Amino acid sequence: MVSEKERENREKLFRLMRENPELPVVAMVDSEVVADTGYGRWTGVFGYVYIAEYVIGLTCIHFREEDDPSAVEYAVRDVLDCHSREDIKTEKQELEAYRKLPWIKAIVVNVDLPCEEDEGNA
Numbered sequence: 001m002v003s004e005k006e007r008e009n010r011e012k013l014f015r016l017m018r019e020n021p022e023l024p025v026v027a028m029v030d031s032e033v034v035a036d037t038g039y040g041r042w043t044g045v046f047g048y049v050y051i052a053e054y055v056i057g058l059t060c061i062h063f064r065e066e067d068d069p070s071a072v073e074y075a076v077r078d079v080l081d082c083h084s085r086e087d088i089k090t091e092k093q094e095l096e097a098y099r100k101l102p103w104i105k106a107i108v109v110n111v112d113l114p115c116e117e118d119e120g121n122a
Contacts, residue, residue, distance in 0.1 A: 003115065009046040016049060016107045023051065024104070028061075029111040047110030053103040055079055064103060072098045 002010075017025065033044040053064040057078030065071040069091065076085065076097050088094050 003045075006045050009049050009109075013046065013049045013107065013109055016051060020051065020107060023107050025107045025109060026054075027109050027111050030113055032113045033111060043114055044111035045114045047112035049107065049109050051105065052108050053105045054108070055101045055103050066095065066098065075101065 013025070029044060030047075034042050036042070055062050055075065057075060059078050062071070062075040062078065072095055076088070076094055079101050080097065085097070088097055
């Protein structure tokens with residue numbers, strides 16, 4: 001049996017896919033789902049679903065958060081190499097560089113650890 005919350009998340013995913021067929025769907029898998037060093041498959045459940053923009057950096061994936069100066073700085077440092085950052089001297093220049101990063105708009109599906117009552121059904 002699927003939990004009510006998972007059913008709602010799936011319905012939202014399907015609706016967003018119908019409304020935005022041009023957008024890719026990406027899964028953001030919680031680290032607890034794959035907390036293992038072996039090779040195999042892991043069970044997860046559909047979590048929160050939303051449309052967002054992201055960019056892939058050297059150390060992590062960054063979601064667009066222009067309102068958070070520390071997120072802007074971290075993303076610029078993580079995505080651009082040091083030579084590309086040489087001309088960035090002010091917060092305004094940093095924000096301009098942030099806005100020019102190769103953002104990817106997508107439907108994001110969080111894949112979460114199943115609840116104990118869902119484990120037998122996932």
